[in-house]
Amino acid sequence: MSYSDGMETTNAAPMSGRKAQAARNDQTILQAARAVFVADPGAPISAVAERAGVGISALYRRYASKEILLRKLCSDGLKLYIAEAEAALADERDPWTVFADFMRRIVDADTHSLTLSLAGTFTPDEDLFRESAYAEELATRVFERARDAGVLRPGLDVADLSMLFEQIAAIHLGDEERTAQMRHRYLALILDGLRLTSAEALPGPPPTAEEIGRRWIVT
Incomplete structure (x- = not known):
């Protein structure tokens, strides 16, 4: 701005x-x-x-209704994720710094706690699907810029980021300050692993779009 x-x-x-x-x-x-x-x-x-x-x-x-309120929460979370991804794409610093800072900001935003808690509890509407698709598009661009610059380990996929964010969001220690500290502790370890450009191949393929998306289907 x-x-x-x-x-x-x-x-x-x-x-x-x-x-x-x-x-x-x-x-x-x-x-x-x-x-x-x-x-x-x-x-x-x-x-x-x-x-x-x-x-x-x-x-x-x-x-x-509760359904409308849940949609609003998820929409706000997606908008925050989109804003951070757009900021990363506008950042002209070196690719690794941009990528790592993007990861840190998403962890601080804690958008993936909503995914962990709310996926499958309500039916997303078309606006949410559009926002989700745009967020995914931006995240892919952030990821591909880092990958194409050669700063990420081979075999990674943008879908891996969703799983990593959710694993970090699962850390809850009651105290907010301690929770934030622990989340960044484990993010630092994850970032070290993501930057191992000479690492061995990862076991198994990355998650598919269907595997990630099926959780949002209300059964």
Whole structure:
């Protein structure tokens, strides 16, 4: 993002008090929903209202069903992943630094906790499928740039990244700061393995698109 001069950045009209409060309330609901459903995907929507400190009717005015709320959470997660991938593609530093920093930012964003918890619990809509396809396209470009620069071990596939992110997201130690520390500890070990350009061939093929996608099918 760039700004042409300081004067132009002051022209945007601030939200009214009511709109600003509504935006804050919505963010509070989404943060509560993420915490509730990552911990327990089967939790009722009333648990979200309780955690957010809002009435159930206020929650339903924004999200008419749990299904809609889950879609919103996943959509927001995909948008965050997309933004980080776009930032990586715009980064002109050396390919390994760009790739490693992208991996670190995705771990910090914790988008894959949503995959671990919510896959198969609701039916994605067309918008989610489009966002997912775009996120995959960008991730492939980030991966291929690093691979083509010769900084990744042979035999890797972009689909391997999804599995690695999910393994790291599975680390939960109760304390958020300690969890983040441990996730980056194991990411550092993973990055060392990804950079072993003279390593032996990996056992077995990478996950297929069908293997990754089947988890989102509600049975």
